[in-house]
Amino acid sequence: MSDNNISIAVIKRLPKYHRYLRDLINNDVERISSKELSDIIGFTASQIRQDLNNFGGFGQQGYGYDVENLYGEINSILGLEKEYNIAIVGAGNLGQALANYSNFNNFGYKLRGIFEINPKLIGLKMADVEVYDVDLLEAFVDNNAIDIVFICTGAGSAQKIVDQLEHTDIKGIWNFSPVDINVSSGIEVQNVHLIDRLLTLTYFIKDK
């Protein structure tokens, strides 16, 4: 399937379709119209039809969408038919929370190693996964075909970790550190700047 020209806005909406369709399957809903889907997901019916047309449609006039089929297609478009090997760098509170977040595992993300600079944490197990010395990161990533690294370090260490990862074959970085990181190679980066999101929320409530 060719999906080279899909806008980023559409791609960002796909996980939401994926989530709602999974709920529909869990509730034994077999088919749904774009209007009904619109009522629960909050996008307009015309937006839904437009979005899904990017991937060849899947809907049938007068029938709507076959929920399981549409879910399968979006699952495949998102690349979720494969498993992905994960490493977490930073075994502090957030790293531990992500390690224990069982949802990732359900989606096919397999946590293989946790890396830490603090000697008190090295050698422990979190979510049944060992905490290793961060000096071992590069070799581990290549030996274990790690696809995605979650960076859960403080501001001071994040870029150093990225610089190490540039020498490896990882494909993506999920950056939870409170700084922006610079990546020169083809590694994809998604940032979750928690404080930024909280400040935006604060803007909207400040005068209430």
Place this chain on the structure above:
Amino acid sequence: MSDNNISIAVIKRLPKYHRYLRDLINNDVERISSKELSDIIGFTASQIRQDLNNFGGFGQQGYGYDVENLYGEINSILGLEKEYNIAIVGAGNLGQALANYSNFNNFGYKLRGIFEINPKLIGLKMADVEVYDVDLLEAFVDNNAIDIVFICTGAGSAQKIVDQLEHTDIKGIWNFSPVDINVSSGIEVQNVHLIDRLLTLTYFIKDK
């Protein structure tokens, strides 16, 4: 200051300006041109001038921006001259991680209480804050003038918590649960759907 007509896109960029300006202050930088700011923050110089013009400019021709002054203005626009009282609902891994995330405290967000349904956790302290029975949430929120609630529960409980909060005077909800929540009153909601972000990242790496 009137900022009623500022686009959401600008407001979402403000925390990033705030973050970079704080770093500049910490590095003793006193003034900066839009070109120099562009080089470090990654927005174009013209976008920066346009963004900051929404708030009356602050820059002077041939001088650039006074860093501390600009930081103070953005700090004030974001509403960060006040303190905000916070409660967390859900004392699992993510709730604990957020409770222990000291950055929030530095920005003036004061964690007052943590709420949980699991009797094993009720009565414990996390980050020096007590974990209470979730049945006490409504009364606590009003008695302690809680401004923002972080929802860190599973999918099944999130909407029930929101329904309770609708009867209180809270101003904002930061929703980390993996479902969308429905709010009928004037409560502002920011969602952090972690899995959605990871799926988007996966889309971009799936064929690498």
